[in-house]
Amino acid sequence: MNAVTDPWVRHPLAIALLEGLRHRPRAVAPKYFYDAAGSALFDRICELPEYYPTRTETALLAAHAHEMAECIGPAAELVEYGAGSLRKIRLLLAALQRPARYLPIDLSAEHLQWHAQQLAEDHRDLPVQPLVADFAADIVLPPMLPAARRRVGFFPGSSIGNFTPDEARAFLQRSARDLRGGGLLIGVDLVKDPALLHRAYNDDAGVTAAFNKNLLARANRELGANFDLDGFHHYAFYDPVAQRIEMHLVSARRQVVRLCGESFVFEQGETLHTEISCKYTVDGFRSLAHSAGWRPQAVWVDPQQLFSVHWLAAQS
Numbered sequence: 001m002n003a004v005t006d007p008w009v010r011h012p013l014a015i016a017l018l019e020g021l022r023h024r025p026r027a028v029a030p031k032y033f034y035d036a037a038g039s040a041l042f043d044r045i046c047e048l049p050e051y052y053p054t055r056t057e058t059a060l061l062a063a064h065a066h067e068m069a070e071c072i073g074p075a076a077e078l079v080e081y082g083a084g085s086l087r088k089i090r091l092l093l094a095a096l097q098r099p100a101r102y103l104p105i106d107l108s109a110e111h112l113q114w115h116a117q118q119l120a121e122d123h124r125d126l127p128v129q130p131l132v133a134d135f136a137a138d139i140v141l142p143p144m145l146p147a148a149r150r151r152v153g154f155f156p157g158s159s160i161g162n163f164t165p166d167e168a169r170a171f172l173q174r175s176a177r178d179l180r181g182g183g184l185l186i187g188v189d190l191v192k193d194p195a196l197l198h199r200a201y202n203d204d205a206g207v208t209a210a211f212n213k214n215l216l217a218r219a220n221r222e223l224g225a226n227f228d229l230d231g232f233h234h235y236a237f238y239d240p241v242a243q244r245i246e247m248h249l250v251s252a253r254r255q256v257v258r259l260c261g262e263s264f265v266f267e268q269g270e271t272l273h274t275e276i277s278c279k280y281t282v283d284g285f286r287s288l289a290h291s292a293g294w295r296p297q298a299v300w301v302d303p304q305q306l307f308s309v310h311w312l313a314a315q316s
Contacts (some may be wrong), residue, residue, distance in 0.1 A: 014223050014260050020272070021257075021264045027273035030162050030247075031107055031136060033211060035218050039111040041211040043085050048207060050199040053158055056307040057187045061088055061156075064300045064309070065095035068185055071298060071311045075149040076182065077101045081135040081159070081175070086115045088156045092185075093123060100148035101127040105135050136163070136171065141178055150182040158189035158307070161244070161278040165288065168278070172292035176314050184294065184312040191279045192306060194238045201236035201245050201277075209234030212247055212274055225259040235271070247275035282308055 013032050020028040034042070046054035061068070072078075074097035080089055083104030093099060102119070106112040109132040116130040133139045144151055153175055160168050175184055201208055212234045216227035232249040239246060251266035258264075266272075280288070285308070286296040294312035301308045 011223065013218065017219055017223070017225075018260060018262065021259065021262075025273060026271065028215065029136070030275035031134065032218070033215055033274070034106070034108045034111070035214075035222075036108060036110045038211060038214045038218065039084065039108045041207060041214055044207050045203070045211060048203045048205065050203045052196070052200060052306055053187075053189055056302050056304075057156055057158075057309065058088060058091070060300050060302055060307065060309050061091040065091050067298065067300075068092065068309070068311065069095035069097065071183065071313075072096060072152050072185065073150060074098050075100050075147060077103065077144055077148040077151045078154055079141065079151060079179070080104045080154040080156075082106060082155065082157065083112060083115070083130075084157070085111075086119050089154060090119070090122075092154065093126070099126055100145050101129060103129050103131055103141065105131045105133050105139065107132065107134055136167070138174060139178070151179050152182045153179050153184040153186070155184060156187040156309075158187050158277070160186060161189055161280075162276060163278070164276065165278065169288060169292045172289055172294060172312075176293040179314045181316045182314050184310075184314065186310050186312065188282075188285045188308045188310060189277070189279050190301070190306060190308055191243055191281055194240060196306075197238045197245060197279070198236075201247065202234075206234075208236070212236075212249060215274055216249065219259065223260055225257065227257055228255065231255050232272075243279050245275075245277040245279075246273065247277075248273050280308075285310065 016028050016032055020026055045051050077100045083106045086104060104112060104116055112130050116128050120128040163171055213229045216229055219225040220227055231252050233252055235250045236245060236247040248271040251268055251270045253268050255266050256263055282299055289296050289312050297313050298311040299308055
């Protein structure tokens, strides 16, 4: 079957994987981790003892929710980028004055719809409108409700780190346009001891490894590929010069993978680069945000200096 005309040509994962496998070095964007199985695995990662970002950011939100709510103001519409399981937004909602609407955005439709329904049942006076979309590209938000005073973004989890600095600047520029007159509350992981970072992405239970390999399992399920999950090793390391974690799948042997009618040879030791997670200093991120058109204002950091939450004000 011709790869140009076969039914996979419109499948986003197929397009991304085929492009990534045809080039050297081989790479695919981390957003393709997140089908229902990948989202469930990431929820497990967030509960691991080695994975400090979730519990540290959650503690910051719980301790400072009222200060953050003062920045956001009353009657705001909330747009959450990469909403996931919607756990952290609940801490904000408890502190906000009369939020006008909640718009969670995520690529994993099944995961998003289920959690959005649960949130709507717990907050019956709050309109909840989930949007299945890729926030790494241009998105079209619905018109703001008449009762809303402003539109505010919420981007927790340090997912901004999955972008290169140039990609992060482009996202911040787009969100500044989408949220003009409002603001953005964003979680940012900080530069720290490489040993602590290594443990966070190489947990003893192997959940992060399963999460990484789920990309291959997803290709097998959805695209009919023949990736041998035991033929690839999870590999994650911190690059202190680039100040980022890199995550790869390393071929354990020479092997041939079939995907959408094409064959791809993986030599032993060859990798598929699946994720980056950039770390920032507080001043470094504030400078990046300023260069993208935001006005950095309040910032909250835990006592161990592991994680930060920033309030960025948008131009009117």
